[in-house]
Amino acid sequence: MRCAVITKPLCVEITEAPKPEIEEGQILIKSHTVSICGSDMPYFLNERALQYPLPLGFPGHECIGTIVETRNKALKEGDYVLSIPNGDRGFAEYFVSHPSRTVSIPYLNNKFVIAQPLGTVIHACRKLFQSILPDAEKDKYSLERDKWNLTEKKVVIVGQGSIGLLFTAMMKLMNAETIIGIDLVNYRLDASQKIGATHIINCLESNISDMLYKITDGLMADLAIEAVGKDSTINDCFRLVKRSGVVLAFGVPRKSVYEFDFPDFFNREIKLIGSLGPDIQTEFPIAVELIANDKVDSSILISHILSIDDIQKAFEFVTEHKDNAIKILMNM
The missing domain is CATH 3.40.50.720 (NAD(P)-binding Rossmann-like Domain)
Structure with a gap:
């Protein structure tokens, strides 16, 4: 599968890696859309004094996609979901998650990443x-x-x-x-x-x-x-x-x-x-509903929809405020 890796400060590369395997209770999601969060930037800019390269797919955590394999009865294959990947390794074609970190979305649309x-x-x-x-x-x-x-x-x-x-x-x-x-x-x-x-x-x-x-x-x-x-x-x-x-x-x-x-x-x-993290099972569904019903117009935020192959450019746009960048989404 394709995935992104921050190999050194200010540098993200696309590489190939084996599709992850899931354990009991987990789900495997084929990614549709991911986005860059402000909390991703310190890892790109080396503001955390980390050892590089960073783990494959890290720190992507704003993701929607389709469940392609499940070992948990709570969700089934084919479900469309918003999910936070295990280990925040969402800059990848496939990622592992858990139902506790996942909520359903009514259909696949880029706007639901904003939820x-x-x-x-x-x-x-x-x-x-x-x-x-x-x-x-x-x-x-x-x-x-x-x-x-x-x-x-x-x-x-x-x-x-x-x-x-x-x-x-x-x-x-x-x-x-x-x-x-x-x-x-x-x-x-x-x-x-x-x-x-x-x-x-x-x-x-x-x-x-x-x-x-x-x-x-x-x-x-x-x-x-x-x-x-x-x-x-x-x-x-x-x-x-x-x-x-x-x-x-x-x-x-x-x-x-x-x-x-x-x-x-x-x-x-x-x-x-x-304030930092939400109650995923309570507050994410509210967010999905607000976006689905156009109570929050996500299109005002979404400035770019790129390919994951352009992730280096995406991070640079966010860092340097290029091309009127606000929220950059990437399709797999």
Whole structure:
């Protein structure tokens, strides 16, 4: 089978490898579409001090495909699925997974790859809603109830890459009053407006604190979502929220120790929340349903659909913001 391997920093190659064999309880999936996640980039850029080459297919984990072999009664051959491969080895023609890491999709379509990152965003939104609206806990998986409504809330999302755009879409879906997208790339800000932002700010062209003060009539944001992964943007979020505001740290950390404006955080009683992985069997199906019903327009995020043979170019496009790249999908 064909698979990709990161052989050294900044270099991905396509190679041939034996089709994997499955053990009891596992499933084998023939990949249809995979995509590059922001969390893949540190491995490509050598920000984790790893030994190269990396394992075959690693770190691909946003994948859809068809089950071609199963040793588990929960799923059957021929099922279309969204699945996180065992060992995150999804940049491959075939990969092994488990039903606990897999959910059904109604049909094969590139757009359902977006349900994986959207599921992680839904997981984060649940945590946010519980912080802003504490009585939401007992209905934590419902997205239809009035208590999940963010009417009158002012939200700022720092970073409008694919994850930031999905947060923007979710804030619109939850009826936030003001949704402010911040980025340093204008084409991403254009996408932000298309997917739900009421206001956009280019942080290279404007002082974001001053602009937010004007937009909110001096009230600042109830909630700031950090979708970049830098200490500078975390500290920006502290300055953008009101006293006792909430900051969600979602961007993938790019180093182990961050400089932290603790006095600002402490003195203004800011609440900081971290979020990473979803409850796959609960939140991925919600994401699939939202995309299937066009409640979240995945086409705004998907900037390129390439072949897996072009994975080197795909990583370069993401790294260098080439060709208006946002979310790059690759077909096998």
